[in-house]
Amino acid sequence: MKKIFIINAGQSFATSGGLFNNTITETTQQFFNQSEDIIVQTTTIENGYTAEEEVNKFVWADVIIYHTPVWWFQVPFNFKKYIDEVFNAGGNNGIFRNDGRRSSNPNINYGTGGMLQGKKYMLTTTWNAPATAFTIPGEFFDQKSVDEGSFFGFHRMNAFTGMTPLKSYHFYDVIKNTNIIEHMEAYSHHLEETFSDSLICETKN
Secondary structure (H helix, E strand, O other): OEEEEEEEOOOOEOOEOOHHHHHHHHHHHHHHOOOOOEEEEEEEHHHOOOHHHHHHHHHHOOEEEEEEEOEOOEOOHHHHHHHHHHHHHOEOOOOEOOOOOEOOEOOOOOOOOEOOOOOEEEEEEEOOOOOHHHHOOOOOOOOOOOOOOOOHHHHHHHHHHOOEEOOOEEEOOOOOOOOHHHHHHHHHHHHHHHHHHHOOOOOOO
C-alpha cells in the first residue's frame, strides 16, 4: 500500500485564480485513484490547514507531491507561510531533528539531521515563462533549469528533511499559450513514467 500526500499551493491573488494548479491537483488525484492499493491525502493550502496535522501527513506519506505556481521566481506567499509553519512544527517532531552537526566539529555534516529518510517527493511548477527562456543561449535564465536555478533552494529544503527527489515536471507558458488538454496529457504521461511501478494493473476476468 503506497501513501501519497498532495499539496496544492495554487492561490487566488491579483490576476491569478489558482485554477491551473487546481486542475493539476485533480489530474494527480485521478491518476492515483486508479489503484485501490494507493491512498491519497490532499491539502489545498488556500482552504486552511493545521500545522500539526500537516506534519503528520508528511510523516505518514511515502511520496509528497508539491503543486505550486511561480510568482516572481518564488513560491506564493501562502505556500511560504505553510512551509515555515509546518516545518517549524516538525522540528524534532517527525520532519527534522536538528541540522546534523555536532559541536565537536561544527564545520561538517550540515543538513543531515532530517527525519524523513526513505521518503520521496515530486515538484511541479507553473510558469508564464516559455521553456525556451531556460534553454536558449542569451535568454533570461542563462540556460539554468528550474531545478538548478530558481528552485535549487526548494530542493535543498527537502534534502534537509532527508527526502530524495523524483523527476520534476514544469508547465511553461501557461498564460499566453495555454492548452489545458495538451498540458494534462503530457503531465499524465509523466506520472505514468514516474509511478508505473506503483500502480497495480487490473486483473483480467
